[in-house]
Amino acid sequence: MSFGKIQKQAKADWDSQYHGKAPHILVGTATCGRAAGALPVVEALNKELANRNARAKLTEVGCIGLCSLEPLVTIIKPDSFAVCYNNVTPQVVPTIVEGYVLGDDPCLDLALGTLGGGEGDAAYIPELSRFEHEYRLLLRNCGYIDPGNINHYIANGGYSSLVNALHREPDAIIEAIKKSGLRGRGGAGFPTGRKWEECRQASGDMKYVICNADEGDPGAFMDRVVLESDPQQVIEGMIIAAYAVGAREGFIYIRAEYPLAIERLEVALEQAKKLGLLGKNILGSGFSFDIEIVQGAGAFVSGESTALMYAIEGRRSMPRARPPHSVRAGLWGKPTVLNNVKTYAYVPLIIARGADWFSGLGTEGSKGTAVFALAGKMVNTGLAEVAMGTTLHELIFDIGGGIQSGKKFKAVQIGGPSGGCLPESMLRTPVDFDSLRKAGAIMGSGGVIAMDEGNCMVDTAKFFLDFIQKESCGKCSTCRIGTKHMLDILEGITTGKGRIEDMDLLVELGEDIRGGSLCGLGRTAPNPALTTIRYFRDEYEAHILEKRCPALVCKELIAYYILPDKCERGCEHCVLACPVEAIVTNEKGIKVIDQSKCTKCGSCQLVCPPEYNAVIRLSPPSLVPAADAKDKG
Amino acid sequence: MEELKQKLSDILKPDKKNRRHLIYLLQGVQRKSGYLSKEAMLVVAEFLDIPGSTVYGIATFYNQFRFTPLGKHPVKVCMGTACHLAGGKLVLEAMARELDIEVGGITPDHEFSLDRVACVGCCALAPVVEIGDSVYPKMTPPKVEEVLVTVKPVGQEQSEKQ
Numbered sequence: 001m002s003f004g005k006i007q008k009q010a011k012a013d014w015d016s017q018y019h020g021k022a023p024h025i026l027v028g029t030a031t032c033g034r035a036a037g038a039l040p041v042v043e044a045l046n047k048e049l050a051n052r053n054a055r056a057k058l059t060e061v062g063c064i065g066l067c068s069l070e071p072l073v074t075i076i077k078p079d080s081f082a083v084c085y086n087n088v089t090p091q092v093v094p095t096i097v098e099g100y101v102l103g104d105d106p107c108l109d110l111a112l113g114t115l116g117g118g119e120g121d122a123a124y125i126p127e128l129s130r131f132e133h134e135y136r137l138l139l140r141n142c143g144y145i146d147p148g149n150i151n152h153y154i155a156n157g158g159y160s161s162l163v164n165a166l167h168r169e170p171d172a173i174i175e176a177i178k179k180s181g182l183r184g185r186g187g188a189g190f191p192t193g194r195k196w197e198e199c200r201q202a203s204g205d206m207k208y209v210i211c212n213a214d215e216g217d218p219g220a221f222m223d224r225v226v227l228e229s230d231p232q233q234v235i236e237g238m239i240i241a242a243y244a245v246g247a248r249e250g251f252i253y254i255r256a257e258y259p260l261a262i263e264r265l266e267v268a269l270e271q272a273k274k275l276g277l278l279g280k281n282i283l284g285s286g287f288s289f290d291i292e293i294v295q296g297a298g299a300f301v302s303g304e305s306t307a308l309m310y311a312i313e314g315r316r317s318m319p320r321a322r323p324p325h326s327v328r329a330g331l332w333g334k335p336t337v338l339n340n341v342k343t344y345a346y347v348p349l350i351i352a353r354g355a356d357w358f359s360g361l362g363t364e365g366s367k368g369t370a371v372f373a374l375a376g377k378m379v380n381t382g383l384a385e386v387a388m389g390t391t392l393h394e395l396i397f398d399i400g401g402g403i404q405s406g407k408k409f410k411a412v413q414i415g416g417p418s419g420g421c422l423p424e425s426m427l428r429t430p431v432d433f434d435s436l437r438k439a440g441a442i443m444g445s446g447g448v449i450a451m452d453e454g455n456c457m458v459d460t461a462k463f464f465l466d467f468i469q470k471e472s473c474g475k476c477s478t479c480r481i482g483t484k485h486m487l488d489i490l491e492g493i494t495t496g497k498g499r500i501e502d503m504d505l506l507v508e509l510g511e512d513i514r515g516g517s518l519c520g521l522g523r524t525a526p527n528p529a530l531t532t533i534r535y536f537r538d539e540y541e542a543h544i545l546e547k548r549c550p551a552l553v554c555k556e557l558i559a560y561y562i563l564p565d566k567c568e569r570g571c572e573h574c575v576l577a578c579p580v581e582a583i584v585t586n587e588k589g590i591k592v593i594d595q596s597k598c599t600k601c602g603s604c605q606l607v608c609p610p611e612y613n614a615v616i617r618l619s620p621p622s623l624v625p626a627a628d629a630k631d632k633g
Numbered sequence: 634m635e636e637l638k639q640k641l642s643d644i645l646k647p648d649k650k651n652r653r654h655l656i657y658l659l660q661g662v663q664r665k666s667g668y669l670s671k672e673a674m675l676v677v678a679e680f681l682d683i684p685g686s687t688v689y690g691i692a693t694f695y696n697q698f699r700f701t702p703l704g705k706h707p708v709k710v711c712m713g714t715a716c717h718l719a720g721g722k723l724v725l726e727a728m729a730r731e732l733d734i735e736v737g738g739i740t741p742d743h744e745f746s747l748d749r750v751a752c753v754g755c756c757a758l759a760p761v762v763e764i765g766d767s768v769y770p771k772m773t774p775p776k777v778e779e780v781l782v783t784v785k786p787v788g789q790e791q792s793e794k795q
Contacts, residue, residue: 035755035768067757218713218752256660256697257753297656297695300751314655316694373756375715381757413714447756449714463717467751473694577775579730599730601723603774 003163003283006275007154014155018076018118023056023101026074028143030063030228031260032221032382036070037089044090045073048097056101062229064123064143065383072143074115075100082115083107084125118144120157130380130399135361135387137369138345142229142383147264150271153232159277161351165240166285173244174200177347179355181367186212186303186340187418187444188520189366189433195337199245199327202335207247209289210331210338211238212308213254213261216300217416218467220447222371223341225383227254227261230345231268235291237344239278240351242289245337250291253308256298265293300417300471304519305338306330307473318473319519340445342371362388366432374400376449377407386431393427396450407452410551411536415444417464417471418524420531421457440531442524456553457536458543462490464528468521478516482509483525490529495556496620498544503533552617555600559621562604564590566614574604574615595624637672641665645680652681659692667703696751704739704746706784708732709763713752720773721760725749727774728762731781744785 017024025045029038042060049056066072069086073096076082083106085096092110099105113127122136123144145152153159165173178193199207211234215223227234238250254262269291272278280288294312301307307317309331330336346368350358359367366388372395375381379401386395392412396402403409411421414431420441422429429439436443451460469483486509489502510526517523533540542548549557562574562583569589582597583604591614593604605615618624638645644661655677662673669692678685692698710716710725729736732745739746755761758770762780769780 031753031768032755032757035758035761035770067755070757216751218717219715219756221752221756257750295657295660296697297660298697298751299695311656312653314653314657314691316691375756375759376718381715416714447714449718449756451718455718460718463714471751579727579774599726601727601730601774602720603727606773607775 001276003159006277007160010151010154013149013151017057017059019078020057021078023054023078024076025056025058025101026061026076026144027058028063028070028072029060030143030225031258032063032067032225033070033072034260036067036087038071040090041071041073041088041093044093045097048093049101052097052102054097054101059146060148061144062142062147063225063383064125065139065225065385066125066128066380067382068380069112069382072112076115080104081106084112084115085110086112115144118156130384130401133390133394133398134385135369136385137349138226138230138233138342138371139383139385140230141233142225145230147229147231148267150232150268150275153230157352158232158348159236161348162236162239162277163283165243165351166283166287170200170244170246173240173351176355177244177350180350180358181355181362182343182346182350182358183366183433184339185342185346185370185446186305187415187442189443192339192343195327195339196241196245198325199247199335199337202328204335206249206334207245208331208334208336209238209242209245209247209250210308210312210336211250211252211341211344212303212305212338213252213258213341214296214303214308215255215258215341215445216296216303216471217418217445217447219375219413219449220373220416220445222373222383222446224258224261225373226341226345226371227258228264231261231265232272233345233348234341235268235272235278237347238291239282239289240347241337241339241344243287245335247337248289250289251294251312251331252291253294253296253302253312256295262293262295269293299473300467301473301519301521304521307519308338309336316473318475319521321518363430363432363435365434370431370443370446372431372446372448374448374450376413377404377452377455378402378450379404388432389430391427392422392429392431392448395431395448396427400448400450403450403452407454409450410453410455411451411457411460413441413449413451413460413528414447415442415524415527416447417468418442418521418527419444419447420527421451421460421535422531423535426535440527440534442527454551454553456494456549456551457532457539458490458494458549459551459553461529461532462487462494465490465525468525472522472525476517476519476522478513479522479525482513482516485509486513486526486529493540493543494549494554496543496547498540500541500544502544503537503540506530506533547620549619552619554619557621558600558617558619559595559624560593560598560600560602560604561616561618561624562591562593563614563616564588566612567591568609568612568614571609571612573607573609577603577607579603595621634672634676638676641673641676645677650680652683655681655683655688655691656695659688659698663698668699668701670700699737699748701737701739702743702746705744706746706764708745708747709750709753710747711751711753711755711759711761711763712749713756713759715756716752716760719759719771723774724760724762724772724777727777731777745781
């Protein structure tokens with residue numbers, strides 16, 4: 001089939017759904033939507049539509065990035081607004097169906113806003129001001145098209161870049177990617193065009209293209225959303241890359257923890273093959289390329305490029321010394337190009353809109369956009385895509401909506417276990433590869449986690465060191481032993497056994513690990529500890545000198561206490577919730593915590609009715625009135 | 634051993650008889666049996682004609698593989714960054730206390746097993762717990778008992794004992 005015919009067919013399929021006479025319902029069923037309960041909503045909608053004999057079509061789409069508002073349902077109607085409904089439950093489904101599917105009442109009290117854009121432009125909700133700060137390229141179709149239908153991607157301009165590329169010389173494509181200034185989105189930011197060029201020039205008849213979808217960074221989920229919502233853009237990018245470097249085989253290495261992304265990728269590959277866009281003699285060009293999915297087995301270090309290649313070979317994924325670089329001797333010793341999910345996804349856009357367009361976006365050294373996963377204590381958790389150079393402040397406050405429950409912002413952790421924690425004074429930092437590195441963090445894979453006054457920075461550093469120490473592959477002694485020692489020191493500080501010289505020791509150890517480790521993960525492992533010492537020294541000092549955790553987090557340094565004058569007496573919530581029977585009622589009817597029994601699980605504080613709010617945390621624990629337990633208990 | 638080979642024959646297919654498929658094969662075995670037994674690893678080693686120690690070395694390197702059976706309701710508590718900040722550790726402790734097992738363990742009746750996972754990618758709903766195929770968002774220690782009861786009602790336990 002010629003591409004013109006494929007496009008025509010795709011357009012017809014698309015129009016019948018998105019421009020048909022019947023209402024068209026979109027439900028976001030990516031992993032986050034499902035966790036929020038999207039599947040029961042789909043079921044309720046199908047049932048209600050059948051019961052009411054409604055002529056409407058339902059399509060499961062990916063995620064538009066508004067995770068905290070899931071499940072999200074959009075009703076597209078001919079000759080009227082497309083209306084989005086947030087936090088939909090099966091209970092409100094009949095109301096929405098009655099109101100806007102069958103009738104003309106958009107049920108404004110349940111609506112989030114209208115759906116704008118689409119048809120090749122980014123879909124967005126104009127009523128939400130956050131979209132004014134975003135610049136959506138990779139997310140343009142996410143939550144709007146059906147990821148399980150290649151026609152939707154093609155109808156919105158998909159695969160025309162591949163056709164365009166197949167008519168050009170591979171060198172011209174590499175030149176365009178170089179000129180665009182695209183840098184790898186896996187974290188390190190190596191210029192993509194240069195990588196491709198070196199691989200093309202490397203000698204060898206067998207070359208490979210690998211897509212790194214081993215998103216192991218805890219707190220990052222951009223790649224998952226892209227693969228679950230619009231997988232074809234990644235596949236198209238990989239095919240173009242393969243054509244440019246001269247590869248015939250490709251692999252997508254993806255975490256086994258992402259079953260839905262794997263399922264949708266499998267469907268996407270199958271559909272691309274069926275249309276002759278992938279496989280033998282692609283679109284009659286004589287160029288053949290096939291892609292195989294390889295599931296990761298859960299090792300953070302597999303995300304490192306040389307390690308990932310060993311994992312595909314069925315070996316232990318332990319990074320190796322370079323040179324030789326993978327572009328000369330990678331998978332099975334053959335020249336290999338390895339890029340991140342998002343890096344490939346930019347490629348079709350650069351081919352379609354031109355290198356100059358892309359290099360016109362962003363900053364001097366970092367071109368284009370960046371996709372971030374917003375999590376932690378932000379109001380609008382989910383995904384955001386902004387032009388490079390946007391400040392952290394804009395990202396966290398204008399798009400993320402600031403901190404939940406009106407609490408005070410304390411720090412932002414960016415770049416995952418390899419990144420760092422930046423304080424409020426650094427919020428003017430623009431997000432681009434170079435500025436973030438200068439600040440002590442890194443772009444990393446793009447996880448942005450906001451922390452409020454209730455998060456302890458020493459505990460956060462300990463969390464990342466604990467992660468790294470468990471995930472260290474063990475090859476380099478500085479990383480294997482050094483991170484263990486750093487963790488032990490942090491453990492000591494958070495349990496009140498810290499010494500003031502520990503901070504210098506941590507910095508010294510951190511520098512040794514940075515200098516003595518082979519791979520990027522080891523070299524950046526000390527970052528969370530080093531940045532917290534750099535920016536939050538006072539918190540370390542409070543833990544060490546006063547045995548006090550200012551954020552009231554570190555268990556050994558806090559105690560739970562029930563304020564006698566606030567305790568309602570008649571209520572038994574805390575007593576029933578306590579798993580270790582540490583709460584007793586004294587003769588005055590006031591609840592008292594037996595500190596020797598308390599495991600500090602926090603259940604009593606969670607269940608104490610908000611109108612009393614009698615349970616508090618104290619640090620250091622010695623603040624609990626000594627007479628309390630004995631005298632009144 | 635022969636019986637096990639028979640059982641795994643739909644995984645150990647001739648076209649997968651290549652060293653590079655080792656991890657894939659182990660994943661298949663684990664999917665089928667819930668864990669990797671010593672015997673199963675030896676069967677895989679024999680199939681690929683590599684030493685058993687190599688198979689064991691690979692299996693122990695990757696977090697996905699486990700060497701004890703999985704409970705009927707495998708509980709996985711997410712310990713990613715977002716979940717940690719939202720109190721994931723307290724949820725894990727509550728889960729261990731409620732089930733009366735250690736992390737990595739299994740209840741004597743083989744109903745529940747408890748593990749920690751690095752990140753399930755639902756950071757916006759932190760802290761999350763995965764039980765079987767269901768994800769439970771915004772968990773707290775008091776909610777732990779509630780969730781476990783919905784997975785396996787208390788009455789069920791009693792009727793099983795009878």
